[in-house]
Amino acid sequence: MILITGAAGKTGRAIIRALVARGETVKALVRRSVDGLGAHELVIGDMRFHETFERAMTRVQSVYFICPNMSRDEVQMGRFALKAARAAGVEHFVYHSVLHPQAEAMPHHWKKLRVEEQLLESGLSFTILQPAAYMQNLLTHWSRILNEGVYPVPYGAEARLSLVDLEDVAQVAAMALTQSDHAGATYELAGTEPLSQTAIASILGRELGRGVQVDEISPEKWSREARHQGLGDYQVETLVNMFRYYDLFGLEGNPNVLSWLLGRLPTSLTEFILRVERDRLRN
Numbered sequence: 529m530i531l532i533t534g535a536a537g538k539t540g541r542a543i544i545r546a547l548v549a550r551g552e553t554v555k556a557l558v559r560r561s562v563d564g565l566g567a568h569e570l571v572i573g574d575m576r577f578h579e580t581f582e583r584a585m586t587r588v589q590s591v592y593f594i595c596p597n598m599s600r601d602e603v604q605m606g607r608f609a610l611k612a613a614r615a616a617g618v619e620h621f622v623y624h625s626v627l628h629p630q631a632e633a634m635p636h637h638w639k640k641l642r643v644e645e646q647l648l649e650s651g652l653s654f655t656i657l658q659p660a661a662y663m664q665n666l667l668t669h670w671s672r673i674l675n676e677g678v679y680p681v682p683y684g685a686e687a688r689l690s691l692v693d694l695e696d697v698a699q700v701a702a703m704a705l706t707q708s709d710h711a712g713a714t715y716e717l718a719g720t721e722p723l724s725q726t727a728i729a730s731i732l733g734r735e736l737g738r739g740v741q742v743d744e745i746s747p748e749k750w751s752r753e754a755r756h757q758g759l760g761d762y763q764v765e766t767l768v769n770m771f772r773y774y775d776l777f778g779l780e781g782n783p784n785v786l787s788w789l790l791g792r793l794p795t796s797l798t799e800f801i802l803r804v805e806r807d808r809l810r811n
């Protein structure tokens with residue numbers, strides 16, 4: 529049995545799909561009851577408490593540890609998960625980290641580096657995956673992109689990011705959980721060369737058959753809207769730090785590692801856009 533934490537988010541769902549498609553048995557740790565996950569077992573619990581992981585780890589061979597996005601408590605959650613995994617005799621622990629966790633200016637990256645450090649020192653067999661920004665993040669703005677030709681970005685249009693298709697990440701996650709030859713590995717998972725936001729808008733425009741322009745939103749305006757939509761102070765501040773970092777340094781990776789792992793080129797942004805549109809028109 530494979531345990532996936534943070535399982536009801538977009539990452540968890542993609543990884544459950546990939547594992548179930550391979551015939552694996554999956555247990556999902558979720559905060560509240562949820563339908564349609566496709567897991568064989570559900571454990572409901574709060575990851576801020578050790579007791580949750582103790583309950584979740586019974587009869588589990590491998591763990592895929594996803595921490596909730598922008599969590600203030602990621603280091604503590606990691607500590608609890610590792611302690612419970614060791615106590616339960618878990619055979620392999622895969623951690624969903626992030627590309628460039630070394631960036632101290634971004635607290636959610638830095639906390640992931642601290643969890644990686646705990647994992648190295650845990651004595652557990654492990655694999656660490658460090659995905660770039662998901663192509664799926666674009667879906668938040670899909671209707672504006674499609675209907676208004678506007679791609680809103682809370683950092684500079686020339687900030688360069690590598691992107692990755694979450695479906696490719698899920699394939700690698702399934703490999704790391706089910707194949708024995710990924711123990712001890714840390715993999716950077718970028719699917720594209722670094723792309724400026726202007727380049728992303730231009731690819732969107734070309735594939736969607738309409739002009740698409742970047743709309744640079746100031747962090748102040750973005751923060752006001754995010755707070756209005758109910759995002760907490762810690763999350764807003766962390767995201768603003770991330771936007772500043774992107775402005776200064778981008779988040780640039782290289783697709784070589786992912787190509788090698790998949791045995792093919794990673795999904796390109798063009799392929800992703802065409803797939804999203806195909807699925808949208810089908811539904």
Ligand SMILES: NC(=O)c1ccc[n+]([C@@H]2O[C@H](COP(=O)([O-])OP(=O)(O)OC[C@H]3O[C@@H](n4cnc5c(N)ncnc54)[C@H](OP(=O)(O)O)[C@@H]3O)[C@@H](O)[C@H]2O)c1
Binds near residue numbers: 624626
């Ligand atoms: N987005 C990206 O581009 C990207 C790239 C690289 C790495 N990552 C990392 O990927 C990870 C997952 O991101 P995601 O966007 O898939 O996450 P997400 O959609 O925010 O999902 C996280 C899940 O965790 C649950 N949760 C929140 N607090 C919890 C708690 N205290 N106890 C138990 N469960 C709790 C949430 O439950 P509810 O459904 O009830 O809210 C949600 O289902 C994050 O660590 C992020 O940093 C993201």
